Amino acid sequence: MSAEQDPQHRLSRLRSSIDNIDAALVHMLAERFRCTQEVGELKATNDMPASDPAREARQIERLRSLAEESHLDPEFAEKWFNFVVAEVIQHHNHIANQARD
Numbered sequence: 001m002s003a004e005q006d007p008q009h010r011l012s013r014l015r016s017s018i019d020n021i022d023a024a025l026v027h028m029l030a031e032r033f034r035c036t037q038e039v040g041e042l043k044a045t046n047d048m049p050a051s052d053p054a055r056e057a058r059q060i061e062r063l064r065s066l067a068e069e070s071h072l073d074p075e076f077a078e079k080w081f082n083f084v085v086a087e088v089i090q091h092h093n094h095i096a097n098q099a100r101d
């Protein structure tokens with residue numbers, strides 16, 4: 001059996017790709033939260049509501065369609081988005097409360 005066919009070798013090759021993908025996801029999430037931090041400050045200083053359900057609905061529609069094109073479960077894409085947005089809204093509320101104190 002060649003090294004390429006060895007299951008342990010294949011597993012470790014796949015895991016090294018997974019490591020790279022997970023690192024990219026962490027960097028992208030950090031960048032997204034840097035942006036939403038600024039959005040939170042902008043909203044707090046201009047008395048804008050933390051959440052924008054219309055924007056969320058448009059983004060969910062867009063992400064579900066992108067997920068379908070990429071053969072990713074659209075339900076999962078929506079769940080992921082809602083999970084992240086719930087955290088962002090908590091941050092926005094925290095920033096707004098601090099601005100009021």
Ligand SMILES: O=C(O)C(=O)C[C@]1(C(=O)O)C=C[C@@H](O)C=C1
Nearest residue numbers: 039050051052053055056085088
């Ligand atoms: O775009 C905004 O207004 C945001 O506050 C960002 C964001 C998001 O994380 O995508 C978060 C909360 C809003 O309900 C909508 C979108």
